[in-house]
Amino acid sequence: xxxxxxxxxxxxxxxxxxxxxxxxVTSVDAGQVSKSVDLLVTGAYALIGSGGNPGLEGGLYxxxxxxxxxxxxxxxYMVWRGTFGQYKxxxxxxxxxxxxxxxxMWVKGYAAxxxxxxxxxxxxxxAASDQDSFKGQALFIRGIxxxxxxxxWMEPATGLGIPIVTEPTLEFxxxxxxxxxxxxxxxxxxxxxxxxxxxxxxxxxxxxxxKYTCKAFLARVYLTKGDYANALTQANDVIGSxxxxxxxxxxxxxxxxxxxxxxxxxxxxxxxxxGTANDGxxxxxxxxxxxxxxxxxxxxGIDPVFLSxxxxxxxRLSVLVYAGDCNxxxxxxxxxxxxxxxxxVIRLSEMYLIRAECNQRLGSAxxxxxxxxxxxxxxxxxxxxxxxxTLDDILLERDRELAFEGQRIHDYKRLGKQIIxxxxxxxxxxxxxxxxxxxxxxxxxxxxxxxxxxx
Numbered sequence: 001x002x003x004x005x006x007x008x009x010x011x012x013x014x015x016x017x018x019x020x021x022x023x024x025v026t027s028v029d030a031g032q033v034s035k036s037v038d039l040l041v042t043g044a045y046a047l048i049g050s051g052g053n054p055g056l057e058g059g060l061y062x063x064x065x066x067x068x069x070x071x072x073x074x075x076x077y078m079v080w081r082g083t084f085g086q087y088k089x090x091x092x093x094x095x096x097x098x099x100x101x102x103x104x105m106w107v108k109g110y111a112a113x114x115x116x117x118x119x120x121x122x123x124x125x126x127a128a129s130d131q132d133s134f135k136g137q138a139l140f141i142r143g144i145x146x147x148x149x150x151x152x153w154m155e156p157a158t159g160l161g162i163p164i165v166t167e168p169t170l171e172f173x174x175x176x177x178x179x180x181x182x183x184x185x186x187x188x189x190x191x192x193x194x195x196x197x198x199x200x201x202x203x204x205x206x207x208x209x210x211k212y213t214c215k216a217f218l219a220r221v222y223l224t225k226g227d228y229a230n231a232l233t234q235a236n237d238v239i240g241s242x243x244x245x246x247x248x249x250x251x252x253x254x255x256x257x258x259x260x261x262x263x264x265x266x267x268x269x270x271x272x273x274x275g276t277a278n279d280g281x282x283x284x285x286x287x288x289x290x291x292x293x294x295x296x297x298x299x300x301g302i303d304p305v306f307l308s309x310x311x312x313x314x315x316r317l318s319v320l321v322y323a324g325d326c327n328x329x330x331x332x333x334x335x336x337x338x339x340x341x342x343x344x345v346i347r348l349s350e351m352y353l354i355r356a357e358c359n360q361r362l363g364s365a366x367x368x369x370x371x372x373x374x375x376x377x378x379x380x381x382x383x384x385x386x387x388x389x390t391l392d393d394i395l396l397e398r399d400r401e402l403a404f405e406g407q408r409i410h411d412y413k414r415l416g417k418q419i420i421x422x423x424x425x426x427x428x429x430x431x432x433x434x435x436x437x438x439x440x441x442x443x444x445x446x447x448x449x450x451x452x453x454x455x
Contacts, residue, residue, distance in 0.1 A: 037126040040119045041137045045208065047112045048141060049266035049343070050274035059108030061266045061345055062274035063281055064101050065148050066406030067300075072433055073409035075419045077306045081328050082284065082299030093421070093432045097454055103438040109149045110165065116142035117168035136200030140209040143193030144217050150190065151224060151410050152435045154183045155451045161186030163448070179447040187225055194218050203243070207267055212238050216263045216346045219354050224414055232358035235351040236367040238263065244348040250315045250381050253347060255338040261348035268342050275339025282339040285404070287324020287332050296337075300404075301330035309400060314383040316400055333404040344405075352376055353398045360391050370394060377401055409433065 050062040058064055070078055071090040080091035086101040095102060119138035123131045146162065154161045163178035164186060181189070198214035205213075215234045222231035238244070245260045253259045257268075268274070275282030286296025302321060310317035320334045336343075356373035359365055367373075374389050374397055381401075386393065398411065411417075412428035419426060426432075431453035441448055 037119060037122050037130070037134050040115060040122065041134055041208075044112060044115045044119065044138065044141050045267075046272075047108065047115055048145060050268065050272065050280065056104045056108045056111075058274050058279040059101075059104035060112065060145070060148070062268075062343060063279055063284070064105045066281060066404075067284060068101060068105070068152070068435075069406040069409045070300075070404055073412055073428070074303075075421050076303050077408065078404070079301040079303055079330070080299065081301050081330055082297060084299070087284075087299070095436055095454075097436045097439040097442070097450075099436075099438075102435050103440060105152070105435075106149070106438050106441060109145050110163075112145045113142050113165055114168055116145075117166060118170065121168055132200045133202070133205075136197040136214075137208060139193040139197040140201070140214055140217075143190050143197060143214075146186065146193070147190045147217070147221055147224075150183070150186050151413075153437065153451070154186065155431065155434055156183065156429065157431065158452060159183055160449060160451070164189045177445040177447045180449055187221070190221055191218065194221065203241075209264060212241050212243055213264045213346075216351060219351060220346065223354050223358070224410060226414065228358040228361050231354055232362065232364070232366055235354040235358070238351045239348065239355060239367060246348055246352070246376060246380055248380065249319075251319050251334070253344060253349070254320070254335045255341045257342045259342075259344060259347075262342070262344045263347060263351075264345045266343040266345060268340060270340050273339045275336075280339060281336035281343065285333050285336040286339075287326040287328060287330055288322070288334075288337055289325050296324075296326055298324045298326040298328035298330045298332060300332055301328070302332060306403070307331070309396065311383055314400075315381045316383075316403070320403075335404055349377055349401055350407075353394065353401060356389070356394050357391070357398070360389070360394055 048060045050057050067087065068090050071080060071087060072093070074080065074091050080087055086099050089095045089099050090101065116138040119134055123135055126134055146164065149162050159182050160180045161183040162180055164181045165178055169176065194214050194217055197209070198211050198218070201209060201211045201214060203211050216238050219231050219234035219238065222234060244263055247253050247259060247261055253261055274280030283297055284299040287298030288296060307317060307321065321331060322334050324330050324332050352373045355367055356370040360370040371386065371389050374394060375385055377397055378385060395415065399408065409428065413433065417428050419428065431451065434451050434453060436454040437448055437450050442450060
């Protein structure tokens with residue numbers, strides 16, 4: 001039987017399925033695909049979560065995009081206690097060009113982009129009434145994956161971003177060798193994708209992305225880019241939509257599949273998850289023998305210096321942190337304690353933090369004041385209520401609220417923060433905090449340029 005082959009730089013066979021919460025099948029008949037674009041859309045969502053080839057399951061949102069981002073920013077934050085060499089390299093900032101975790105982020109990321117492009121060229125095979133929705137979903141997935149890759153691989157010193165791929169590769173004969181675009185051009189492509197997706201998608205779309213999902217990611221993109229006015233507009237629109245609400249307590253946002261503040265999450269259940277196969281966030285964070293089915297290794301410990309940033313009564317300390325009872329007995333994060341519940345990728349709390357930061361920087365009060373937004377975040381945590389806030393206060397609150405959700409290194413890069421690492425004062429903008437282009441890509445793509453630290 002002829003199979004649909006998804007190729008980007010290296011060959012990857014994708015997984016697709018009719019429902020997000022069912023274990024994906026291993027391949028899709030090419031003839032069926034041309035008639036069932038909805039299968040491709042479902043497969044694309046599975047691919048950015050835990051679906052995909054054996055060995056690539058955790059390459060994106062179910063593990064590596066979040067875990068590696070935090071391991072890169074591990075100083076005074078988290079401690080890697082595990083035996084997996086690929087993550088030890090990232091934590092120590094001694095990353096080889098053959099690092100398997102870094103390679104699978106790249107490979108699976110471009111496989112997801114390729115699948116999104118495949119959806120776009122197959123739109124004529126879908127019913128006319130579905131085409132706008134399918135196009136919006138494809139552009140959303142392509143936009144957010146390109147953004148994640150850009151954050152890890154862009155090199156400001158050289159202005160190099162990532163390859164922007166907009167055509168699918170379905171056969172070996174079609175394999176292309178794209179060069180890296182500039183950072184500015186990469187951002188332009190990402191923003192165009194998400195903006196068009198926002199215009200095409202409805203306000204409500206079940207577990208799939210909707211208009212406000214795109215706005216939330218645009219807020220994140222603009223913030224990273226330093227475009228505070230546009231970040232503010234998008235974040236305020238999400239908050240003002242009233243589609244999402246802050247939970248009554250911090251634990252309501254995690255280890256659940258029905259958080260009121262979840263704007264986008266990766267679907268997980270007992271049949272399809274990344275946390276019980278020696279992979280996934282639960283595998284590396286959880287250290288709780290009382291959690292049914294947990295495969296937690298307790299590989300991630302929390303640095304006491306970071307814990308000291310919380311007040312004793314703050315529930316983000318007393319509830320979202322616990323002393324493990326697995327063999328490593330580390331103090332770890334409760335955010336990733338249950339492998340069968342959804343993985344929140346972007347939450348309403350982040351929109352409040354973005355709005356607060358942008359208003360503070362711009363001297364405005366769009367939607368609300370920075371003080372009131374920070375009060376909203378601290379109130380659900382049971383923390384003390386401030387009477388005023390500075391930009392530093394807002395950024396510190398962001399550190400606390402988004403801990404272990406894969407945002408810290410990207411924040412520290414955009415803010416140019418300094419740390420003492422191995423006795424030296426260094427900036428997070430240092431090239432060692434940028435990932436290397438995988439060796440497999442360098443071996444096959446003569447047009448790709450390696451980041452300078454790894455040459």
